[in-house]
Amino acid sequence: MTTPIAVVVLAAGAGTRMKSTLPKVLHPLAGWPMVRHVLDNVGRLRPGRIVGVIAPGADAVAAAFAPHPAVVQKRPLGTGDAAKAALGALKGHRGPVLVVFGDAPLVTAESMRRLVAACRRSRAAVGVLGFKARDPSPYGRLIVHGGVLEKIVESKDANAVEKAVDFCNSGVMCIDGALIGGLLRAIRNNNAKREFYLTDAVALARAAGHRTIAVEGDEEEFQGINSRAELAVGERALQRRLRAAAMAAGVTMTDPDTVWLAADTRLSPDVSIGPCVRFGPGVSVASGVQIKAFCDIEGARIGRGALIGPFARIRPGSDVGEEVHIGNFVELKATRMARGAKANHLAYLGDSAIGQRSNIGAGTIAVNYDGYGKHRTVIGADAFVGSNSSLVAPVRVGRGANVTAGSVITEDVPDGAMAFGRARQVTKKGRATALRAKLKERAAAAKQAKKK
């Protein structure tokens, strides 16, 4: 068995181009903070430990690393200095150390795995992930001869021959755990910016007679995120991957460009999704479910054969059973709909449990909030809740019970009972005609008054 790797995630960058009070690596992508994607990706390599490097006071970033430790880089003195800050937390580690960036969430586990494997195979001191760039001008170039990474040349320092090289530095590096301390401590800041560059580790390792290599990945993976525009580009790239995987697994999307998935969305075969559907985190959808256009679903389980939308909103804590129908302008929140239950039109069901085959009429509101606390509404199987009813929680409507349309229900309704909570109709002949004349007059008078 090989020694497990350690991973250092550099996440101390200021991110000023984001123009945000939120630390850059916490900006969301596909429903997760950016850095969680990085942690998820490196996690697939089953590292022995993960260490975050964060800026002073970045408690929210430290929390995003938990349960992994996060060490603080005291001053922004460059990537070499940032990596050095992690050395203490790497004490005792012998295997390769993978150094990645918290703002590069698109780097795949597959590419990192290939880098680590190549480093192990060739016993390299330092390995670097590179990519062939369409436009290499902004990147450092990887100068490789005979399988050896000779050096990394910054774009501005490259000579004409080096400028023609299109193999570029991704920033992802794998360093021999036995050498990393010495290499990082040897990096100097004798350059224009007075920064310690992690890339100098290559030349230092070479100078000490060690092997250094480069492994190629795809350009798309190595796009860093430094602005809101790049955040949107990153989101698009992630969505493209998630959508392609879902379609390959047998999901129909009328227009994949308008389906937004979360990184953890689980969709079964023969799920069909209309245009304009957003999934927040924590959703699983069973097979045969049809989600029509304009839905927003988060933190919910949708059972086999359910029919959702259009214009449905399902909020966290909801459990939508098999063959359930949730129609337009319906909101569920922390609500369980048992098999075959229906809420087809304009309703709010919060903190509720609806029994099998029960029908919730249009305009029904589960009145779950009294201004201070939330309360539950429980409806038995085969119940019928009439339209425009208000169910004032805590309240129970029994199995096979009936709530008449327009009722306000404040007391429990027993099984098989019928509850009225509305006034009887009274009809006044000719009164509308009279009222209309009066209102017309009043409106005219108001108009007149306005003119003055």
Added chain:
Amino acid sequence: MTTPIAVVVLAAGAGTRMKSTLPKVLHPLAGWPMVRHVLDNVGRLRPGRIVGVIAPGADAVAAAFAPHPAVVQKRPLGTGDAAKAALGALKGHRGPVLVVFGDAPLVTAESMRRLVAACRRSRAAVGVLGFKARDPSPYGRLIVHGGVLEKIVESKDANAVEKAVDFCNSGVMCIDGALIGGLLRAIRNNNAKREFYLTDAVALARAAGHRTIAVEGDEEEFQGINSRAELAVGERALQRRLRAAAMAAGVTMTDPDTVWLAADTRLSPDVSIGPCVRFGPGVSVASGVQIKAFCDIEGARIGRGALIGPFARIRPGSDVGEEVHIGNFVELKATRMARGAKANHLAYLGDSAIGQRSNIGAGTIAVNYDGYGKHRTVIGADAFVGSNSSLVAPVRVGRGANVTAGSVITEDVPDGAMAFGRARQVTKKGRATALRAKLKERAAAAKQAKKK
């Protein structure tokens, strides 16, 4: 007059890459099952007969071919075998036979017409639609010399010279009706896959001294659909055509990429459509109609000058008259709104007829379902239905009648009458302050209890 053509539609493929229980050719595109597009396209050539070839037990596919006959290919022995299965149904037919694929819904009538015309003109035994491929590697190549299609070479069998050819086989073929029986029966399965290839008909016809030709179409047309990803690509291609045609006819789309049309959507000039509007099948929209963002419309007629949305949902069987307003969070189902009627906010109108100029208040629900049957609500002209009313069907509200806000209407309201179905307000001074203190206390106690 020329002999009419016959069309054979091959629809027996397994479609395993779709990962679906639904047969591939029934997957929807622009609101229609895929194969209906093929039938619609070939229908424009006014064929004398159409024959479907389906897999055993594919009753739903057979139903999609009706009233045309569908014959069963007993075992999946290749395209040549599939076409042969149709021979019985072609008995007596003399003219050209067009063989097309049920999973190629983008092939235009225009291209097929050109193929048939070229075959007739040159008295070809076999004609093939080809296309210049950007990347020809996955396709069979059409080897043409001096206007003669010499052969079709499968990609894997092509030599270096043939590999350089970018003129590729679309699969669409036109075969002389007098020769088709002999040609199909002569095809052998002496190949690696032990399949009968329809493409062998070209070599066989040539060997028998007949003329064989190729006609070029556009690559975009010939994309087959074998996976959900290709289904999405096909949908996009169809939508692009439908949107372009609508815009050319004088329809404004703020963002055409987010307007989803059905194959049969009819839009008049000076219709204006906001972003994110989905049309299901069976919609016609008269001139001057404005459909705002986020609407879902299916099976409905929208009259001249109507104002729809945003966030409106109009379901099948609805008839929206001239100058009608349907506003946000409003659902119509099988409902007729006469000229100038309005339902501007949060309402459900099902199985209803609303008279001219009548106003339906916010939150109104037509209570059309009692758990077993559906009933009608009929509202006369110039009526005023107050907000949050429930109209318990079957019920009629007369011309010029008035339903007060918050009423439950269970009995008919005569013309000009005013109906109340609500309780009188009772106000208790200071009671809210007292209640609030109590609720606050209760919420605190509940929190306390939870902690323990």
Added chain:
Amino acid sequence: MTTPIAVVVLAAGAGTRMKSTLPKVLHPLAGWPMVRHVLDNVGRLRPGRIVGVIAPGADAVAAAFAPHPAVVQKRPLGTGDAAKAALGALKGHRGPVLVVFGDAPLVTAESMRRLVAACRRSRAAVGVLGFKARDPSPYGRLIVHGGVLEKIVESKDANAVEKAVDFCNSGVMCIDGALIGGLLRAIRNNNAKREFYLTDAVALARAAGHRTIAVEGDEEEFQGINSRAELAVGERALQRRLRAAAMAAGVTMTDPDTVWLAADTRLSPDVSIGPCVRFGPGVSVASGVQIKAFCDIEGARIGRGALIGPFARIRPGSDVGEEVHIGNFVELKATRMARGAKANHLAYLGDSAIGQRSNIGAGTIAVNYDGYGKHRTVIGADAFVGSNSSLVAPVRVGRGANVTAGSVITEDVPDGAMAFGRARQVTKKGRATALRAKLKERAAAAKQAKKK
């Protein structure tokens, strides 16, 4: 100080390819009529005067030019004739005259500024904005030698050498105010179409020994709008600019391709916008606001830290305070929500003012319309309006008052009071079971009747 420029906006074109009853330059783009973008762009050059040239009877176009004058081109005799129509309104003007097209809303102030500056610097009689076209074939070519614009050759008149030129005429021209009268009057219509071409001014100026120049801009700017498809392309180009500017300023957009901005939308840093959000004109959003998916906002101010949507619609005249929550299926119209107020589910609030921290229950309707006039609803701070309530305006709910769920409120509720406007619940045991049997029977009978 330099003499200010004058601007002539040619807007008399028929626009027949739009197939519209609306004049072409009034078709909307990013929430504004097309010509307003042109006026906004030229306005940044702070011209001394702006003159519109319109078709006879185009009063709506004249109104769009107001307060600037619009002169009528009596007959459609070409661009030279159209510009000539503006001469009267230019009387007394000495500086450069910029001639632009009303259907070219993408031309940037920056490009026009460079044209004017170049003309002033080189004392040119005529300057033309040109662009390098990917496909120059549809455009007139600018023939430039030694920094001098020698002539503009129409595409169909170009010889082989000229056809190879990819520097094309944008139509935007800057003419010396002292010479414009003479030049325009000298243009002849001795050509196939019998039209007066403004482009002839170049040759005429050259013939008179004046200097003529060309200045380059970007092709994307010079796309004219002649059809609905081009209108959509123009919209996309404008949206791309607006979105990029918003993101650069610190706005997150999950999917910028599905955020539609108006030309005047003001978004602060750390505003976050989900997919599918449309902004109509007149919106400003303060920092920290989160706008979730599927919202439609127009003519409204959104205060710091507010939470909007998903599925919210905010209409003109609304003022949403700091930390306010507007949830799903909620419509605001001309409504003020004070700091911390909430309306989280299915509600219509029109012509209302909601006090600080007040909570509006699900399904609440402000009944603002009586069929003739609109009335106001005023709710004090810390009030609690129960679900499914109807507030019949004009009405006031006092500070700290409570409206019970399902109430119809027709009279003012004093501070701290509690208002009931609903019936007491009555429950009938076993009645639902009995009713169900009856309804079942009735539905069966109805089905039977239908069959006969």
